Amino acid sequence: MADDEVIKYVIKDPIECNLSYMPFINEGGLFIPIMTPTANNYSLGDRVVVDLLLPGKVESLRIEGKVVWITPKNPLHHV
Template sequence: MMQLVFREKGALYAAYIPLFTDGGLFVPTPREYHLGEDIYLILTLPDDQQRYPIAGKVAWITPANASGGRTQGVGVRFPADEKSRLIRLRIEEILGTSISSSKPTQTI
């Protein structure tokens, strides 16, 4: 289990993965994971005291010493369920129009 706390909208923008159909997040971690591995997250969003549990799966891996100075970690795909859909909608509500920005992120 990993806790992810986003205190700022910019950090959430950098980690959010809108390309995944059900949403997802980049999780910086030195721990090695495998594609498809289950990963349990406790997510805290900016200006929101609620903690959101997510049982996702590793959908991509950024290894240590990746090109372009990318941070080591994993892309976690949210499951296709109603709870995750509501979390995805909440994230997209927080990000608003910045979700379509061309500003670089930690994701694909």
């Protein structure tokens, strides 16, 4: 992944916020659905930078993390 690429993620409401949080990941995690052609460029272990806008906030948070899960393109028919 390009070092200068930043993922922009807007969480619209508290329900989406709760659904995005992944407490079973060490130190917590955030599920970020990415449905763009560049999503295929991510691999497990890749470092990522995310501009995260939380519900009710006007300023985003810049957070760093790494990819620990990749959902297959068609998870119901993945072989």
